[in-house]
Amino acid sequence: MVQSPSDAATSAATDELKLSAFVEQVTGGRVISMQRQIRWRPAWFVDVARGSETLHIHIRGDRNSNILPFPELRREADILEVLEAHGIPVPHIWGVCPDPSAIIMDAVPGTRDVAQAASDQERRSIVRQYATAVAAMHRIPVDDFVARGIELPRGAEAIALAGLSAYGPLYRQTKKRPEPLIEFAVRWLRSNVPRHRTRASFIQFDSGQFLFSGGKLTALYDFEFGMIGDPMTDLATMRMRESYEPLGDELRSLYRHYEAAVGEPIDIPVLKFHNALFATVSCMQIAGAVADPQPGGPHDVYLEWDIALRRALVKILAECLNVSLPAVAAPRATDSPNTIQLRMLQDAVTHIEAAEGMPQARRQAALNLLECVRLTDAAGAELERLASDEAVAFLGRRQDDWAEREAALERFVQTAGPEQDEKLLQYFARQVERRVMLYAPTTVGRSAARVGFSPIR
Secondary structure, three states, X not given: OOOOHHHHHHHHHHHHHHHHHHHHHHHOOEEEEEEEOOOOOOEEEEEEEEOOEEEEEEEEEOOOOOOOXXXXXXXXXXXXXXXXXXXXXXXXXXXXXEOOEEEEEEOOOOEOOHHHOOOHHHHHHHHHHHHHXXXXXXXXXXXXXXXXXXXXXXXXXXXXXXXHHHXXXXXXXXXXXXXXXXXXHXXXXXXXXXXXXXOOEEEOOOOOOEEEEOOEXXXXXXOOOOEEXXXXXXXXXXXXXXXXXXXXXXXXHHHHHHHHHHOOOOOHHHHHHHHHHHHHHHHHHHHHHHHOOOOOOOHHHHHHHHHHHHHHHHHXXXXXXXXOOOOOOOOOOOXXXXXXXXXXXXXXXXXXXXOOOHHHHHHHHHHHHXXXXXXXXXXXXXXXXXXXXXXXXXXXXXXXXXXXXXXXXXXXXHHOOHHHHHHHHHHHHHHHHHHHHHHOOOOOOHHHHOOOOOOOO
Protein backbone atom coordinates (compact mmCIF):
# COMPACT_ATOMS: atom_id res chain seq x y z
CA MET A 1 0.00 0.00 0.00
CA VAL A 2 1.39 3.42 -1.02
CA GLN A 3 1.31 6.12 1.65
CA SER A 4 -0.43 9.41 0.94
CA PRO A 5 1.90 12.46 0.89
CA SER A 6 0.63 13.57 4.32
CA ASP A 7 1.08 10.09 5.82
CA ALA A 8 4.59 9.85 4.32
CA ALA A 9 5.51 13.26 5.77
CA THR A 10 4.23 12.23 9.21
CA SER A 11 6.16 8.95 9.05
CA ALA A 12 9.34 10.78 8.01
CA ALA A 13 9.01 13.25 10.88
CA THR A 14 8.51 10.40 13.36
CA ASP A 15 11.57 8.61 12.02
CA GLU A 16 13.67 11.74 12.43
CA LEU A 17 12.58 12.08 16.05
CA LYS A 18 13.58 8.46 16.71
CA LEU A 19 16.92 8.93 14.99
CA SER A 20 17.62 12.12 16.91
CA ALA A 21 16.92 10.37 20.21
CA PHE A 22 19.17 7.44 19.27
CA VAL A 23 22.01 9.77 18.26
CA GLU A 24 21.78 11.47 21.64
CA GLN A 25 21.77 8.08 23.37
CA VAL A 26 24.92 6.73 21.67
CA THR A 27 26.91 9.99 21.70
CA GLY A 28 25.88 11.30 25.12
CA GLY A 29 25.24 14.72 23.61
CA ARG A 30 22.35 16.89 22.46
CA VAL A 31 21.25 17.22 18.83
CA ILE A 32 21.36 20.89 17.79
CA SER A 33 20.75 20.48 14.05
CA MET A 34 19.61 17.73 11.70
CA GLN A 35 19.57 18.12 7.92
CA ARG A 36 18.33 15.52 5.46
CA GLN A 37 20.35 15.03 2.29
CA ILE A 38 18.48 15.42 -0.98
CA ARG A 39 19.21 12.08 -2.56
CA TRP A 40 17.53 8.78 -3.32
CA ARG A 41 18.84 7.17 -0.14
CA PRO A 42 17.75 8.38 3.33
CA ALA A 43 20.72 10.17 4.93
CA TRP A 44 21.23 13.06 7.34
CA PHE A 45 23.97 15.30 8.67
CA VAL A 46 23.60 15.97 12.38
CA ASP A 47 25.43 18.32 14.75
CA VAL A 48 25.62 17.22 18.37
CA ALA A 49 26.66 19.40 21.30
CA ARG A 50 28.62 17.42 23.88
CA GLY A 51 30.25 19.47 26.61
CA SER A 52 32.49 22.04 24.95
CA GLU A 53 32.71 20.16 21.63
CA THR A 54 30.42 19.76 18.65
CA LEU A 55 30.25 16.31 17.05
CA HIS A 56 29.50 16.07 13.36
CA ILE A 57 27.47 12.93 12.69
CA HIS A 58 26.30 11.23 9.52
CA ILE A 59 23.22 8.98 9.55
CA ARG A 60 23.20 6.36 6.81
CA GLY A 61 19.63 5.19 6.42
CA ASP A 62 18.16 1.99 5.05
CA ARG A 63 17.47 1.97 1.30
CA ASN A 64 14.40 -0.22 1.84
CA SER A 65 14.87 -1.55 -1.67
CA ASN A 66 15.05 -4.93 -3.34
CA ILE A 67 18.42 -4.39 -5.04
CA LEU A 68 20.74 -5.26 -2.15
CA PRO A 69 22.54 -8.61 -1.81
CA PHE A 70 23.42 -7.68 1.80
CA PRO A 71 20.49 -5.65 3.12
CA GLU A 72 21.48 -5.63 6.80
CA LEU A 73 23.05 -2.31 7.80
CA ARG A 74 24.60 -4.01 10.83
CA ARG A 75 26.83 -5.94 8.42
CA GLU A 76 28.31 -2.76 6.96
CA ALA A 77 28.83 -1.32 10.45
CA ASP A 78 30.69 -4.49 11.47
CA ILE A 79 32.96 -4.17 8.43
CA LEU A 80 33.74 -0.54 9.22
CA GLU A 81 34.60 -1.45 12.81
CA VAL A 82 37.10 -4.09 11.65
CA LEU A 83 38.66 -1.67 9.18
CA GLU A 84 38.99 1.04 11.83
CA ALA A 85 40.61 -1.43 14.23
CA HIS A 86 43.29 -2.09 11.59
CA GLY A 87 44.05 1.57 10.98
CA ILE A 88 42.18 1.96 7.70
CA PRO A 89 40.74 5.50 7.44
CA VAL A 90 36.97 4.95 7.68
CA PRO A 91 34.16 6.71 9.58
CA HIS A 92 33.94 5.82 13.26
CA ILE A 93 30.75 3.92 14.13
CA TRP A 94 28.68 5.14 17.09
CA GLY A 95 25.93 2.57 16.80
CA VAL A 96 23.19 1.07 14.63
CA CYS A 97 19.67 2.33 15.21
CA PRO A 98 17.13 -0.53 15.07
CA ASP A 99 14.05 1.58 14.26
CA PRO A 100 14.33 3.11 11.76
CA SER A 101 17.33 1.09 10.67
CA ALA A 102 20.35 3.36 10.26
CA ILE A 103 24.09 3.50 10.92
CA ILE A 104 25.25 6.35 13.12
CA MET A 105 28.79 7.31 12.14
CA ASP A 106 31.16 10.25 12.12
CA ALA A 107 30.65 12.74 9.32
CA VAL A 108 34.16 12.73 7.88
CA PRO A 109 35.42 16.03 6.46
CA GLY A 110 36.35 16.20 2.81
CA THR A 111 35.12 15.76 -0.72
CA ARG A 112 35.27 13.03 -3.36
CA ASP A 113 35.59 15.61 -6.16
CA VAL A 114 39.27 15.55 -7.11
CA ALA A 115 38.74 18.70 -9.18
CA GLN A 116 38.68 20.53 -5.84
CA ALA A 117 42.27 19.58 -5.02
CA ALA A 118 44.58 22.57 -4.72
CA SER A 119 46.91 21.40 -7.48
CA ASP A 120 47.82 18.53 -9.78
CA GLN A 121 50.51 17.60 -7.27
CA GLU A 122 47.91 17.33 -4.52
CA ARG A 123 45.67 15.17 -6.72
CA ARG A 124 48.53 12.79 -7.43
CA SER A 125 49.34 12.66 -3.72
CA ILE A 126 45.74 11.73 -2.90
CA VAL A 127 45.92 8.88 -5.42
CA ARG A 128 49.11 7.56 -3.79
CA GLN A 129 47.51 7.72 -0.35
CA TYR A 130 44.41 5.96 -1.65
CA ALA A 131 46.41 3.17 -3.33
CA THR A 132 48.36 2.65 -0.09
CA ALA A 133 45.15 2.45 1.97
CA VAL A 134 43.59 -0.09 -0.38
CA ALA A 135 46.73 -2.22 -0.30
CA ALA A 136 46.68 -2.12 3.52
CA MET A 137 43.02 -3.13 3.52
CA HIS A 138 43.81 -6.12 1.31
CA ARG A 139 46.44 -7.27 3.83
CA ILE A 140 44.02 -7.46 6.80
CA PRO A 141 43.60 -11.10 7.94
CA VAL A 142 40.30 -12.35 6.54
CA ASP A 143 39.61 -14.19 9.80
CA ASP A 144 38.77 -10.85 11.41
CA PHE A 145 35.93 -10.40 8.93
CA VAL A 146 34.84 -14.03 9.11
CA ALA A 147 34.44 -13.56 12.88
CA ARG A 148 31.85 -10.87 12.06
CA GLY A 149 29.89 -13.20 9.78
CA ILE A 150 31.44 -12.34 6.41
CA GLU A 151 31.47 -15.44 4.19
CA LEU A 152 34.86 -16.92 3.29
CA PRO A 153 35.07 -18.37 -0.23
CA ARG A 154 37.37 -21.38 -0.54
CA GLY A 155 39.19 -22.32 -3.71
CA ALA A 156 39.88 -20.49 -6.96
CA GLU A 157 36.37 -20.72 -8.38
CA ALA A 158 34.63 -19.55 -5.20
CA ILE A 159 37.09 -16.66 -4.83
CA ALA A 160 36.73 -15.57 -8.45
CA LEU A 161 32.95 -15.81 -8.42
CA ALA A 162 32.35 -14.39 -4.92
CA GLY A 163 30.47 -11.43 -6.34
CA LEU A 164 28.39 -13.59 -8.65
CA SER A 165 27.52 -15.89 -5.74
CA ALA A 166 26.46 -12.89 -3.64
CA TYR A 167 24.25 -11.31 -6.27
CA GLY A 168 22.91 -14.49 -7.90
CA PRO A 169 20.16 -15.25 -5.36
CA LEU A 170 18.91 -11.64 -5.48
CA TYR A 171 18.87 -11.73 -9.27
CA ARG A 172 16.95 -14.99 -9.45
CA GLN A 173 14.50 -13.86 -6.77
CA THR A 174 13.69 -10.51 -8.41
CA LYS A 175 14.02 -11.45 -12.08
CA LYS A 176 10.81 -10.57 -13.93
CA ARG A 177 11.72 -10.97 -17.59
CA PRO A 178 14.26 -12.71 -19.85
CA GLU A 179 17.77 -11.26 -19.61
CA PRO A 180 19.78 -12.69 -22.54
CA LEU A 181 22.71 -10.25 -22.21
CA ILE A 182 23.13 -10.98 -18.51
CA GLU A 183 22.86 -14.75 -19.06
CA PHE A 184 25.44 -14.52 -21.86
CA ALA A 185 27.84 -12.75 -19.48
CA VAL A 186 27.22 -15.25 -16.67
CA ARG A 187 27.98 -18.18 -18.99
CA TRP A 188 31.21 -16.51 -20.13
CA LEU A 189 32.31 -15.80 -16.55
CA ARG A 190 31.72 -19.37 -15.41
CA SER A 191 33.68 -20.66 -18.41
CA ASN A 192 36.68 -18.37 -17.83
CA VAL A 193 37.41 -18.57 -14.09
CA PRO A 194 41.07 -17.72 -13.30
CA ARG A 195 42.14 -21.03 -11.74
CA HIS A 196 45.50 -19.81 -10.46
CA ARG A 197 44.08 -17.25 -8.00
CA THR A 198 43.72 -18.95 -4.63
CA ARG A 199 44.43 -16.17 -2.10
CA ALA A 200 41.43 -14.19 -0.87
CA SER A 201 41.33 -10.72 0.71
CA PHE A 202 38.66 -8.47 2.08
CA ILE A 203 37.48 -6.25 -0.79
CA GLN A 204 35.28 -3.19 -0.91
CA PHE A 205 33.84 -4.55 -4.18
CA ASP A 206 32.36 -1.18 -5.20
CA SER A 207 35.67 0.62 -4.83
CA GLY A 208 37.01 4.03 -5.79
CA GLN A 209 35.04 5.81 -3.06
CA PHE A 210 37.11 8.04 -0.80
CA LEU A 211 37.20 11.53 0.74
CA PHE A 212 40.10 13.96 1.09
CA SER A 213 40.68 17.34 2.68
CA GLY A 214 43.70 19.63 2.82
CA GLY A 215 45.79 17.25 0.76
CA LYS A 216 45.10 14.27 3.05
CA LEU A 217 42.98 11.18 2.48
CA THR A 218 40.33 11.31 5.22
CA ALA A 219 38.25 8.19 4.60
CA LEU A 220 37.28 5.26 2.45
CA TYR A 221 33.50 4.99 2.50
CA ASP A 222 30.52 2.93 1.34
CA PHE A 223 31.15 -0.71 2.26
CA GLU A 224 27.63 -2.09 1.93
CA PHE A 225 28.82 -4.45 -0.84
CA GLY A 226 32.09 -5.43 0.89
CA MET A 227 32.99 -9.13 0.88
CA ILE A 228 35.94 -11.52 0.76
CA GLY A 229 37.21 -12.28 -2.73
CA ASP A 230 40.02 -11.55 -5.19
CA PRO A 231 41.75 -8.20 -4.53
CA MET A 232 41.89 -7.59 -8.28
CA THR A 233 38.16 -6.92 -7.96
CA ASP A 234 38.79 -3.58 -6.26
CA LEU A 235 41.26 -2.50 -8.94
CA ALA A 236 38.71 -3.50 -11.56
CA THR A 237 35.87 -1.53 -10.00
CA MET A 238 38.12 1.52 -9.69
CA ARG A 239 38.59 1.28 -13.44
CA MET A 240 34.85 1.12 -13.99
CA ARG A 241 34.13 4.08 -11.69
CA GLU A 242 36.95 6.20 -13.10
CA SER A 243 35.12 6.93 -16.36
CA TYR A 244 32.47 9.04 -14.60
CA GLU A 245 34.15 9.85 -11.26
CA PRO A 246 37.86 10.60 -11.88
CA LEU A 247 40.33 9.26 -9.35
CA GLY A 248 42.77 12.18 -9.54
CA ASP A 249 45.56 10.73 -11.68
CA GLU A 250 45.95 8.31 -14.54
CA LEU A 251 44.65 4.91 -13.57
CA ARG A 252 47.97 3.42 -14.65
CA SER A 253 49.72 5.59 -12.07
CA LEU A 254 47.38 4.39 -9.30
CA TYR A 255 48.03 0.80 -10.29
CA ARG A 256 51.80 1.34 -10.14
CA HIS A 257 51.47 2.73 -6.60
CA TYR A 258 49.36 -0.27 -5.61
CA GLU A 259 51.92 -2.68 -7.04
CA ALA A 260 54.66 -0.98 -5.04
CA ALA A 261 52.56 -1.15 -1.86
CA VAL A 262 51.75 -4.88 -2.17
CA GLY A 263 55.11 -5.90 -3.65
CA GLU A 264 53.78 -7.82 -6.63
CA PRO A 265 52.52 -7.04 -10.14
CA ILE A 266 48.87 -6.66 -11.03
CA ASP A 267 47.37 -9.66 -12.82
CA ILE A 268 45.92 -7.84 -15.82
CA PRO A 269 43.82 -10.65 -17.36
CA VAL A 270 42.28 -11.30 -13.93
CA LEU A 271 41.61 -7.58 -13.45
CA LYS A 272 39.72 -7.54 -16.76
CA PHE A 273 37.80 -10.66 -15.74
CA HIS A 274 36.64 -8.81 -12.62
CA ASN A 275 35.71 -5.77 -14.71
CA ALA A 276 33.35 -8.09 -16.57
CA LEU A 277 32.09 -9.71 -13.37
CA PHE A 278 31.37 -6.39 -11.66
CA ALA A 279 29.53 -5.06 -14.71
CA THR A 280 27.52 -8.28 -14.86
CA VAL A 281 26.44 -8.34 -11.22
CA SER A 282 25.67 -4.62 -11.34
CA CYS A 283 23.24 -5.31 -14.17
CA MET A 284 21.85 -8.28 -12.23
CA GLN A 285 21.38 -6.14 -9.14
CA ILE A 286 18.91 -3.73 -10.73
CA ALA A 287 17.37 -5.96 -13.43
CA GLY A 288 14.31 -6.78 -11.33
CA ALA A 289 13.82 -3.21 -10.17
CA VAL A 290 13.93 -1.93 -13.76
CA ALA A 291 11.57 -4.62 -15.06
CA ASP A 292 9.10 -4.38 -12.17
CA PRO A 293 9.42 -0.93 -10.55
CA GLN A 294 7.73 -0.40 -7.22
CA PRO A 295 5.70 2.70 -6.32
CA GLY A 296 7.88 5.32 -4.69
CA GLY A 297 11.12 3.81 -6.00
CA PRO A 298 13.81 5.91 -7.75
CA HIS A 299 12.99 4.50 -11.17
CA ASP A 300 14.76 7.25 -13.10
CA VAL A 301 17.96 6.46 -11.19
CA TYR A 302 17.62 2.75 -11.91
CA LEU A 303 17.07 3.43 -15.61
CA GLU A 304 20.17 5.62 -15.68
CA TRP A 305 22.23 2.89 -14.08
CA ASP A 306 20.77 0.21 -16.32
CA ILE A 307 21.70 1.96 -19.57
CA ALA A 308 25.20 2.84 -18.38
CA LEU A 309 25.92 -0.58 -16.88
CA ARG A 310 24.80 -2.52 -19.93
CA ARG A 311 27.05 -0.39 -22.09
CA ALA A 312 29.93 -0.98 -19.68
CA LEU A 313 29.27 -4.73 -19.74
CA VAL A 314 29.33 -4.90 -23.53
CA LYS A 315 32.51 -2.83 -23.74
CA ILE A 316 34.47 -4.85 -21.18
CA LEU A 317 33.35 -8.18 -22.65
CA ALA A 318 34.57 -6.94 -26.02
CA GLU A 319 37.92 -6.19 -24.40
CA CYS A 320 38.10 -9.61 -22.74
CA LEU A 321 37.10 -11.46 -25.92
CA ASN A 322 39.16 -9.18 -28.21
CA VAL A 323 36.04 -8.49 -30.26
CA SER A 324 35.49 -5.34 -32.34
CA LEU A 325 32.13 -3.70 -31.66
CA PRO A 326 30.01 -2.63 -34.63
CA ALA A 327 29.11 0.94 -35.45
CA VAL A 328 25.38 1.66 -35.47
CA ALA A 329 23.19 4.49 -36.71
CA ALA A 330 20.90 6.37 -34.37
CA PRO A 331 17.33 5.00 -34.44
CA ARG A 332 14.81 7.02 -36.43
CA ALA A 333 12.36 8.94 -34.27
CA THR A 334 8.90 9.80 -35.62
CA ASP A 335 5.82 11.50 -34.28
CA SER A 336 3.04 9.30 -32.97
CA PRO A 337 -0.56 9.90 -31.86
CA ASN A 338 0.88 10.42 -28.36
CA THR A 339 3.46 13.06 -29.28
CA ILE A 340 1.37 16.14 -28.50
CA GLN A 341 -0.06 14.75 -25.26
CA LEU A 342 3.38 13.74 -24.01
CA ARG A 343 4.81 17.15 -24.83
CA MET A 344 2.01 18.87 -22.95
CA LEU A 345 2.29 16.45 -20.01
CA GLN A 346 5.97 17.33 -19.76
CA ASP A 347 5.06 21.02 -19.84
CA ALA A 348 2.43 20.52 -17.14
CA VAL A 349 4.83 18.75 -14.79
CA THR A 350 7.46 21.43 -15.40
CA HIS A 351 5.05 24.11 -14.18
CA ILE A 352 3.96 22.31 -11.01
CA GLU A 353 5.08 24.36 -8.06
CA ALA A 354 7.23 22.35 -5.67
CA ALA A 355 8.91 23.35 -2.46
CA GLU A 356 12.68 23.13 -2.21
CA GLY A 357 14.16 19.82 -1.18
CA MET A 358 12.46 16.48 -1.72
CA PRO A 359 9.35 17.87 -3.51
CA GLN A 360 11.53 19.46 -6.19
CA ALA A 361 13.62 16.29 -6.44
CA ARG A 362 10.48 14.22 -7.00
CA ARG A 363 9.26 16.62 -9.71
CA GLN A 364 12.62 16.34 -11.45
CA ALA A 365 12.43 12.54 -11.27
CA ALA A 366 9.04 12.70 -13.01
CA LEU A 367 10.49 14.92 -15.72
CA ASN A 368 13.41 12.53 -16.20
CA LEU A 369 11.00 9.66 -16.77
CA LEU A 370 8.86 11.71 -19.13
CA GLU A 371 11.92 12.45 -21.28
CA CYS A 372 12.47 8.72 -21.66
CA VAL A 373 8.81 7.94 -22.34
CA ARG A 374 8.67 10.59 -25.05
CA LEU A 375 11.74 9.20 -26.83
CA THR A 376 10.59 5.59 -26.44
CA ASP A 377 7.26 6.52 -27.96
CA ALA A 378 9.04 8.11 -30.91
CA ALA A 379 11.61 5.41 -31.65
CA GLY A 380 10.67 2.30 -29.68
CA ALA A 381 9.03 0.57 -32.64
CA GLU A 382 12.16 1.09 -34.74
CA LEU A 383 14.37 -0.38 -32.00
CA GLU A 384 12.13 -3.44 -31.79
CA ARG A 385 12.09 -3.93 -35.56
CA LEU A 386 15.88 -3.86 -35.75
CA ALA A 387 16.27 -6.23 -32.82
CA SER A 388 13.85 -8.71 -34.37
CA ASP A 389 15.63 -8.50 -37.74
CA GLU A 390 19.03 -9.20 -36.21
CA ALA A 391 17.92 -11.95 -33.82
CA VAL A 392 16.92 -14.14 -36.77
CA ALA A 393 20.61 -15.10 -37.14
CA PHE A 394 20.38 -16.99 -33.84
CA LEU A 395 16.74 -18.01 -33.64
CA GLY A 396 16.30 -19.17 -37.21
CA ARG A 397 13.02 -17.32 -37.62
CA ARG A 398 11.61 -13.90 -36.90
CA GLN A 399 10.11 -13.22 -33.47
CA ASP A 400 8.17 -9.95 -33.39
CA ASP A 401 6.78 -10.47 -29.91
CA TRP A 402 9.34 -8.85 -27.57
CA ALA A 403 8.90 -11.27 -24.67
CA GLU A 404 9.03 -14.38 -26.88
CA ARG A 405 12.12 -13.12 -28.70
CA GLU A 406 13.99 -12.31 -25.48
CA ALA A 407 13.04 -15.66 -23.92
CA ALA A 408 14.24 -17.52 -27.02
CA LEU A 409 17.51 -15.56 -27.02
CA GLU A 410 18.04 -16.30 -23.36
CA ARG A 411 17.64 -20.03 -23.99
CA PHE A 412 20.03 -19.80 -26.92
CA VAL A 413 22.84 -18.02 -25.05
CA GLN A 414 22.63 -20.39 -22.09
CA THR A 415 23.54 -23.37 -24.28
CA ALA A 416 25.57 -21.73 -27.07
CA GLY A 417 29.21 -22.68 -27.50
CA PRO A 418 32.10 -20.18 -27.49
CA GLU A 419 32.07 -20.12 -31.28
CA GLN A 420 28.93 -17.98 -31.01
CA ASP A 421 30.40 -15.46 -28.56
CA GLU A 422 31.60 -12.85 -31.04
CA LYS A 423 28.35 -12.69 -33.03
CA LEU A 424 26.22 -12.66 -29.88
CA LEU A 425 28.25 -9.88 -28.29
CA GLN A 426 28.01 -7.81 -31.45
CA TYR A 427 24.24 -8.36 -31.47
CA PHE A 428 23.91 -7.16 -27.88
CA ALA A 429 26.24 -4.23 -28.58
CA ARG A 430 24.00 -2.98 -31.38
CA GLN A 431 20.89 -3.09 -29.17
CA VAL A 432 22.62 -1.34 -26.28
CA GLU A 433 24.32 1.32 -28.39
CA ARG A 434 21.09 2.30 -30.13
CA ARG A 435 19.47 2.74 -26.74
CA VAL A 436 22.40 4.86 -25.57
CA MET A 437 22.12 7.04 -28.68
CA LEU A 438 18.37 7.41 -28.24
CA TYR A 439 18.58 8.57 -24.62
CA ALA A 440 21.87 10.51 -24.89
CA PRO A 441 20.15 13.95 -24.74
CA THR A 442 18.28 13.07 -21.53
CA THR A 443 19.24 13.32 -17.88
CA VAL A 444 18.84 9.55 -17.60
CA GLY A 445 21.04 8.81 -20.61
CA ARG A 446 24.01 11.12 -20.13
CA SER A 447 25.92 8.78 -17.80
CA ALA A 448 26.00 6.03 -20.42
CA ALA A 449 27.55 8.35 -22.98
CA ARG A 450 30.61 8.71 -20.68
CA VAL A 451 31.15 5.00 -20.08
CA GLY A 452 34.61 3.78 -21.01
CA PHE A 453 37.69 2.01 -19.68
CA SER A 454 41.09 3.66 -19.29
CA PRO A 455 44.23 1.75 -20.33
CA ILE A 456 45.79 -0.41 -17.63
CA ARG A 457 49.34 -0.17 -18.98
